[in-house]
Amino acid sequence: MKYMMLIHQGTSPTPQRPDEWATLPADEQQQVYADYGALNETPGVTPGLGLQLPETATTVRVADGRTLTTDGPFVETKEALGGYFFFEADDLDAAIALAARVPAARLGGAIEIRPIMEW
Amino acid sequence: MTGDEQQFREQWGRVVAVLVGRFGDVDLAEEAAQEAFAIAVERWPAERGPVPTGWLVTTARNRAIDRIRRDRTLASKAHLLGAVAEAEVPMGTPVIRDERLELIFLCCHPALAVEAQVALTLRTLGGLTTKEIARSFLVPEATMAQRLVRAKHKIRAAAIPFRVPPPEFLPERLAAVLAVVYLVFNEGFGGRDELADEAIWLGGALAGLLPDEPEVHGLLAMMLLHDSRRAARHRGGDLVVLADQDRSLWDAGRIDAGRQELGQALALGGRGPYVLQAQIAASHAVDGSDWARIADLYADLAVRTGSPVVELNRAVAVAESAGPGAGLAVLEGLPLEEYRYLHSTRAELLARLGRTEEAAEAYRRALELTDDPAEERLLRGRVASLGQA
Numbered sequence: 001m002k003y004m005m006l007i008h009q010g011t012s013p014t015p016q017r018p019d020e021w022a023t024l025p026a027d028e029q030q031q032v033y034a035d036y037g038a039l040n041e042t043p044g045v046t047p048g049l050g051l052q053l054p055e056t057a058t059t060v061r062v063a064d065g066r067t068l069t070t071d072g073p074f075v076e077t078k079e080a081l082g083g084y085f086f087f088e089a090d091d092l093d094a095a096i097a098l099a100a101r102v103p104a105a106r107l108g109g110a111i112e113i114r115p116i117m118e119w
Numbered sequence: 120m121t122g123d124e125q126q127f128r129e130q131w132g133r134v135v136a137v138l139v140g141r142f143g144d145v146d147l148a149e150e151a152a153q154e155a156f157a158i159a160v161e162r163w164p165a166e167r168g169p170v171p172t173g174w175l176v177t178t179a180r181n182r183a184i185d186r187i188r189r190d191r192t193l194a195s196k197a198h199l200l201g202a203v204a205e206a207e208v209p210m211g212t213p214v215i216r217d218e219r220l221e222l223i224f225l226c227c228h229p230a231l232a233v234e235a236q237v238a239l240t241l242r243t244l245g246g247l248t249t250k251e252i253a254r255s256f257l258v259p260e261a262t263m264a265q266r267l268v269r270a271k272h273k274i275r276a277a278a279i280p281f282r283v284p285p286p287e288f289l290p291e292r293l294a295a296v297l298a299v300v301y302l303v304f305n306e307g308f309g310g311r312d313e314l315a316d317e318a319i320w321l322g323g324a325l326a327g328l329l330p331d332e333p334e335v336h337g338l339l340a341m342m343l344l345h346d347s348r349r350a351a352r353h354r355g356g357d358l359v360v361l362a363d364q365d366r367s368l369w370d371a372g373r374i375d376a377g378r379q380e381l382g383q384a385l386a387l388g389g390r391g392p393y394v395l396q397a398q399i400a401a402s403h404a405v406d407g408s409d410w411a412r413i414a415d416l417y418a419d420l421a422v423r424t425g426s427p428v429v430e431l432n433r434a435v436a437v438a439e440s441a442g443p444g445a446g447l448a449v450l451e452g453l454p455l456e457e458y459r460y461l462h463s464t465r466a467e468l469l470a471r472l473g474r475t476e477e478a479a480e481a482y483r484r485a486l487e488l489t490d491d492p493a494e495e496r497l498l499r500g501r502v503a504s505l506g507q508a
Contacts, residue, residue, distance in 0.1 A: 041200040093229055093288065113181035115277045 002088045003095045005102070009082030012107035016053050032103040039085070039101060044094075046086040054080035061071065071091040086116070126169060128320060131156070131246035135173050136218035138183055141282050145243060147183055154178035171214050196374045219244060220328040221281050223321075227296040228279045228292065235270035236299050238263060238308045244324070245317050255314050256306065293329075297338050300325065304342050305490065315346055317352065321417045333389025336380045343377030344400035346370070358493045361403060395420045410439035427453045432459055434468075441473040459488035463498060475505050 015021040019031070019054050040047045057073040057080065073080035082104065092113070099111035124152035134155060138148035159170045226239040237256075241247045247255075253263035273279065284292040296336055300321045307315030322339035329335050351428040359365075373407055381401055384394045399416045402409050417433035420426075430453055438446025447468045455461040464482035482502045 091278045092228075093280050093284070096230075098285075113277070 001045070001091060002086060002118075003092075004114045004116055005085050005087055005095070005099060006081055006112040006114060007083040007085075007102060007104050008079060008110045008112065009104055010109035012104045012109040032107075035101060035103045039098070042087075042098065044088040045098075046088075048084040049084070051081065051083055054082070070108060125320070127156075128170050128244075128246050129324075130170070130175055130308050132219045132222065132324070133172055133215065133217055133244045134179050136222035137176050138179055139222055140182065140218045140245070140295060142183055142187075143275065143281065145274055147186060149243065151179040151183035151186065154182045154345040158182075168299065171257055174214050181331070198366065216249075219324065220283055221276060223276065223296055223325065223328075224283055224292055225279060225281050227292070227299045228274075229292070229295055230279055231270050231273065232266075233299070233302070235266050236295070237302055238266055239242070239270050240299055240321070241303065241317060244266060244321065252312075255311055268336060279459075293332065293334070297326070297334060301338060301342075301393075304345075308345065312349065314347070315342070319346060331387060333384040333387040334391045334393045335391050336384035336486075337391060337394030338389065340377045340380035340384060340397035341393055341400050343380060344397060344404050347373035353493075356493060358497050360497075361408070369404065377401065390419075392420060392423050395423070404408055408439070410436050412439075414440055427455050428460075430459070431464060436466060438468050438471075443468040447472070459485045459494075462488065463501075466501065470501075470505055472496060473497070479505050 013024050015029075023053045024032070027057050039045060054073045054077045058069075059070045059072060059114045061068045061070075086093055087098055089098070092115075099105060099113055102111050105111050125396060129150060134152045135145075135148045138151055139145055142148060144346070152175075155175050158178055159175060163170045163174070223244055224265050226243055227236045231293075234256075241252050241255075242249065249267060250260050253260040256263070283289075289461050300318050303314050303321065304318030306317055307313070319342050322335070322342055326335050326339050339412070347370040347409070348361075348364060348368075350370065351364040351366070361468060377397070378401060381394070381397045384397065395416050399413055402413050402416070406412075414436035415435055417429055417436055421429040421433060430449060434446045434449035434453075437449050445474065447465065450461065450465055453461060462481045462485035466485060467476045468483060469475075469478035479502055481499055482505070486498050486502075
């Protein structure tokens with residue numbers, strides 16, 4: 001079974017926002033790097049590509065043949081996707097256990113687990 | 120529940136469980152089980168006694184395999200075909216492992232909405248029809264059917280596992296299972312007896328499957344003890360409060376069974392929330408409500424659950440053992456402004472202290488918050504009796 005793991009940053013600090021990131025003690029910062037490193041090394045994990053901050057997003061709609069372009073993500077900024085990776089596992093419990101190890105999940109964010117469509 | 124119904128439920132759950140375990144598809148398992156039970160009615164000769172579970176499982180399994188072969192969309196799933204090869208066994212295989220525990224952990228998986236957990240558990244383990252479940256929960260049958268379809272689809276699509284959770288997940292998952300059984304029981308407590316019976320049956324099955332878990336016995340004990348007062352709780356459609364109940368209507372068999380379960384839970388070292396609630400229920404049923412002890416048990420329970428509703432119950436027990444003034448003090452500042460029982464309890468205690476006007480005001484607040492006709496009658500009666508005091 002293959003899952004896409006969507007990381008919603010929520011209010012969790014990220015190095016991309018230096019002011020917030022600085023509120024984390026140095027050892028916790030190190031731990032976050034170490035945890036993400038360990039995740040990427042976990043058998044079954046295919047790391048995703050890094051995304052820039054949601055503020056850099058552009059949202060596009062087409063209505064009556066006209067392209068409407070707006071600034072910002074489709075959902076609210078703090079609910080926007082922060083990152084993603086893939087995980088191949090036996091079942092949902094394995095994916096839940098792995099999701100619980102993603103630092104964002106314990107720092108104010110959340111992980112959404114989406115099973116990949118199999119044809 | 121009659122003996123035949125009991126027998127059907129046991130076998131239904133076991134047949135569905137084995138098939139879900141083999142094929143990973145709840146729909147397929149249910150349909151095949153249904154066919155097997157129908158075939159049994161036609162073909163199993165009555166003079167040979169009850170249909171053996173093994174016969175039902177083998178028949179259902181063969182029906183499922185037929186269905187997979189016929190249905191191309193199912194057959195295109197490689198994992199199901201693999202399961203077919205494994206599952207093909209001759210009729211009459213004797214020993215069938217009981218896999219209902221795996222099934223209940225599947226149904227009560229936290230990745231499913233609680234309403235779906237409840238419905239799936241009643242359907243797959245209890246053998247209730249969608250129509251029966253819908254009627255019990257007062258929702259349209261189509262809504263209930265939709266809920267079940269969505270849940271079964273998610274089990275397949277997200278690969279929710281069919282197994283007893285590993286130790287790191289077990290406490291949390293067992294709590295979810297017990298919560299589902301308790302919820303079914305609570306729904307039944309409002310007068311829908313069939314749900315109370317169902318919850319007690321599920322609790323008994325669970326206690327058989329997890330004999331070393333004190334909270335399982337605690338929950339079963341609590342349900343049995345509460346249920347022992349079923350016949351005394353209503354009189355002509357009106358609610359009768361504990362103190363006014365006719366004790367000769369209490370079910371002595373239920374009380375004994377409840378005490379036995381509680382004894383087991385305590386022997387296993389149980390001190391969890393269900394065991395505590397069972398101890399409280401036992402005190403009402405057996406010791407004629409030892410209020411000082413009940414207040415202590417509620418204090419323990421409040422520490423474990425952090426629930427203001429538990430504090431409200433403690434206030435009642437404190438009022439009985441140490442006087443209405445002491446009970447009122449416990450109620451102070453509880454964050455239950457919108458909870459009708461807070462106001463009816465306050466009213467009761469104020470009335471006992473002779474603070475009639477405040478009591479009437481609190482009863483009116485409780486009346487605003489209730490929409491249950493039996494409760495409304497009870498509260499109106501109390502307001503009226505204030506005037507006469």
